[in-house]
Amino acid sequence: MVEPGLIKAAQAGDGEALITLLRQIENHVYRTAYYIVNNEQDAMDAAQEALIRIYTKIGTYEEKAQFKTWVQRIVTNICIDKFRRSKPTVSIDEHDLVFQDQHSVEEEVMSAYTSQDIRKAIDKLPEHHRAVVVLRYLQDFSYNEIADSLDLPLNTVKSYLFRARQQLQTYLHDYQRGGVRG
Amino acid sequence: MNCQEVMDYMQRQLDGDLDERETEILMNHTRHCSDCAAMFERLKLLSSGLESLPRVAPSYSLVDAILPKLAEIQAAAEAAVEPPRIVIAGEGTNPPRRVQKQAGNWRRWLPLSAIGGTVAAGVIIGMFFLSNNGMHSLRDSNDSGLAADTGSANASVMDEARTNSGDAADSSSDASAAKENGSPAAHDKGTSNDKVPVQQNMVLKSEEGRAVDPNGEAMPPITSGGQDGDAAGDQANSPNYATSDSGGSAGGNAPASGSSEGSDSADGGQTGGAGNAAADSADAGQASVPGPGNEQKVGSLAPQVMASPISPDKQYQAFIVDGDTVSVYTVSDSELKYQSATKRTGIADLKWSDDSKQLTYTAVDADGTKKSFVVDPIAGTEQVQSSN
Numbered sequence: 001m002v003e004p005g006l007i008k009a010a011q012a013g014d015g016e017a018l019i020t021l022l023r024q025i026e027n028h029v030y031r032t033a034y035y036i037v038n039n040e041q042d043a044m045d046a047a048q049e050a051l052i053r054i055y056t057k058i059g060t061y062e063e064k065a066q067f068k069t070w071v072q073r074i075v076t077n078i079c080i081d082k083f084r085r086s087k088p089t090v091s092i093d094e095h096d097l098v099f100q101d102q103h104s105v106e107e108e109v110m111s112a113y114t115s116q117d118i119r120k121a122i123d124k125l126p127e128h129h130r131a132v133v134v135l136r137y138l139q140d141f142s143y144n145e146i147a148d149s150l151d152l153p154l155n156t157v158k159s160y161l162f163r164a165r166q167q168l169q170t171y172l173h174d175y176q177r178g179g180v181r182g
Numbered sequence: 183m184n185c186q187e188v189m190d191y192m193q194r195q196l197d198g199d200l201d202e203r204e205t206e207i208l209m210n211h212t213r214h215c216s217d218c219a220a221m222f223e224r225l226k227l228l229s230s231g232l233e234s235l236p237r238v239a240p241s242y243s244l245v246d247a248i249l250p251k252l253a254e255i256q257a258a259a260e261a262a263v264e265p266p267r268i269v270i271a272g273e274g275t276n277p278p279r280r281v282q283k284q285a286g287n288w289r290r291w292l293p294l295s296a297i298g299g300t301v302a303a304g305v306i307i308g309m310f311f312l313s314n315n316g317m318h319s320l321r322d323s324n325d326s327g328l329a330a331d332t333g334s335a336n337a338s339v340m341d342e343a344r345t346n347s348g349d350a351a352d353s354s355s356d357a358s359a360a361k362e363n364g365s366p367a368a369h370d371k372g373t374s375n376d377k378v379p380v381q382q383n384m385v386l387k388s389e390e391g392r393a394v395d396p397n398g399e400a401m402p403p404i405t406s407g408g409q410d411g412d413a414a415g416d417q418a419n420s421p422n423y424a425t426s427d428s429g430g431s432a433g434g435n436a437p438a439s440g441s442s443e444g445s446d447s448a449d450g451g452q453t454g455g456a457g458n459a460a461a462d463s464a465d466a467g468q469a470s471v472p473g474p475g476n477e478q479k480v481g482s483l484a485p486q487v488m489a490s491p492i493s494p495d496k497q498y499q500a501f502i503v504d505g506d507t508v509s510v511y512t513v514s515d516s517e518l519k520y521q522s523a524t525k526r527t528g529i530a531d532l533k534w535s536d537d538s539k540q541l542t543y544t545a546v547d548a549d550g551t552k553k554s555f556v557v558d559p560i561a562g563t564e565q566v567q568s569s570n
Contacts, residue, residue: 015256022245030240044240048248055252113231136197137232143197162193169221169228 002067010058018058022051028068028139029054029075035134036079038123046082050075069148072135076150080127113172121171128152129164136161183211185218192222196229493538498559500541502529508543510559519559528552542567 002024009017029050034043053074061070122130128150135141135149147157191208194200200208212219492499492513500510506525511518526545533542541557547566554567 019245019249019252023243026244027237027239030244031238034238035235040241044244047240048244051244052248052251052255055248056255112227115231115235118228118231118235133232137235138237143199158193161197162190165193165196165225165228166189168232169224172228172231173224 004063004067007058007061007067011061018055021058022055025054025068025071026051029071031138032072032075032134033079035119035122035138036076036127036130038119046079047075049082050078053078065148066145068139069141069145072139072141072149073151076131076135080131111176113176117172117175118168121168121175124171125164125167129160129167132157132160133164133168183207185211185215188212188215188218189221192218192225195222196225491532491534493534493541493559494536495538497538498534498541500532500534500543500557502532505529508532508541508545508555508557510541510557520557520562520564522555522557522564524548 002021006017006021006024010021026047030043030047033046033050034040037043037046050071054071057074061067122133125133131150132146132152135146139145141149143154143157143161146152146161147154150157152160188208188211191200191204191211195205195208208222212222490499490501496513498510498519499513500508503509503521506527506529508520508522508529509518510520520541526547528546529543531542531544534540535542539558539560541559542554543557544552544554547553555564556567557564
């Protein structure tokens with residue numbers, strides 16, 4: 001995603017390189033923010049804040065971590081901490097995650113979910129579950145990369161991702177069956 | 183294999199995490215279990231929906247939007263390198279290089295430790311510790327690198343306060359950043375407690391080497407932190423305290439660490455206390471502002487009396503400077519409102535009246551008796567209250 005040489009130059013105090021680097025990552029930073037806070041304006045604010053933090057902290061980045069996970073860690077932290085809204089999120093543990101749906105196959109009308117419906121469903125997830133889903137699908141991160149970014153154990157990442165998908169599936173399925181759209 | 187176990191396979195299949203044998207098991211199950219087959223279909227539908235979510239981009243360039251702010255930060259960082267007293271958040275050219283240098287050292291050592299097995303590794307890490315410290319002090323006495331060193335440590339905390347004005351939770355992420363910043367020695371431990379020694383170390387070091395400002399004019403600009411009593415507020419204060427401390431008092435290392443305990447309780451009352459290391463370092467810095475002798479008195483005689491109390495209306499904060507002078511600053515813009523003209527010993531018991539109009543304190547007057555003094559910060563005057 002970003003050339004190591006550019007990172008080194010930026011760390012060595014090359015201001016131009018640092019700005020170039022920020023330009024290369026700004027879309028990635030914004031995309032994560034957008035899907036976590038689910039609101040364009042807040043996403044702009046969070047992404048800018050993340051970029052400023054990356055600018056001031058570039059000297060603390062170490063090669064032992066992947067640059068992209070370091071960047072995503074910064075942006076997800078900002079989104080989760082600062083833009084945490086007091087909106088009700090359904091606690092995933094309260095739900096019976098075993099098969100809730102006992103309807104038979106012939107009732108199912110399979111049609112693709114709209115991205116708007118998916119976004120709404122993502123927004124209902126608890127923050128860390130949401131962050132895991134966003135990193136998996138919007139940044140194409142592996143389990144390990146997600147674990148590094150969110151500072152979570154690998155098993156927790158898997159369990160969050162699996163539960164989140166199960167939950168999303170339930171929301172979306174209920175939407176469709178109830179005919180509630182948009 | 184039951185349906186619940188198959189569920190896990192379905193999930194992993196979505197991430198391409200199944201091997202052939204596992205895939206076979208999954209397929210066998212879904213062929214015979216219509217519920218699982220339907221669930222798998224829905225999950226695949228969801229997963230492909232998630233994959234095709236629009237890759238949104240910002241409607242204008244975020245980097246362009248923050249360029250002015252970045253220039254500001256840069257300028258502040260450069261300014262901070264010149265007069266080393268007040269360090270604003272920054273990406274100065276020095277700190278990153280310094281970090282680089284240390285990282286390079288670390289890497290050079292690493293292969294050796296890998297060869298030598300655990301015992302040897304321990305020894306080498308120990309040596310690294312020593313050699314690194316040695317390098318630090320060498321550098322510190324050699325050049326102006328000291329400023330940069332403190333700069334990098336403070337910058338991380340300060341930056342946090344600046345960019346993130348209200349969140350305790352944020353400190354977790356910044357803990358690691360501070361750790362990286364501080365010294366490579368912290369790396370191999372990796373617990374958040376490391377922050378404490380690293381931060382204190384920085385404070386101490388800055389005391390050792392800094393030019394002393396005799397009248398302590400670099401008093402801390404007090405941010406709204408004390409008033410809010412939240413953790414971020416504490417952190418906002420910490421770099422200021424640390425820097426002003428090093429500018430203002432000549433004190434050796436002992437006061438900072440030795441007296442921090444006494445003022446911990448004081449600080450707790452003032453800000454609501456926050457159990458993080460940044461706050462601790464703020465305490466240490468704050469504690470040494472008043473100077474070693476008095477601090478202990480304040481701590482032991484009346485622990486509830488704060489060493490640097492803020493007035494009840496949050497307008498003013500009083501400090502004991504160099505142990506013999508009382509100063510009052512405005513909280514909002516750090517303007518000096520009052521500074522005692524006569525130097526006195528044994529200053530203690532700084533206390534604000536409830537209406538914030540008067541600061542009282544006790545001290546030994548020129549004639550050797552202990553007296554109470556009343557400061558009016560608005561008029562900038564001081565009177566002897568009584569001599570009992």
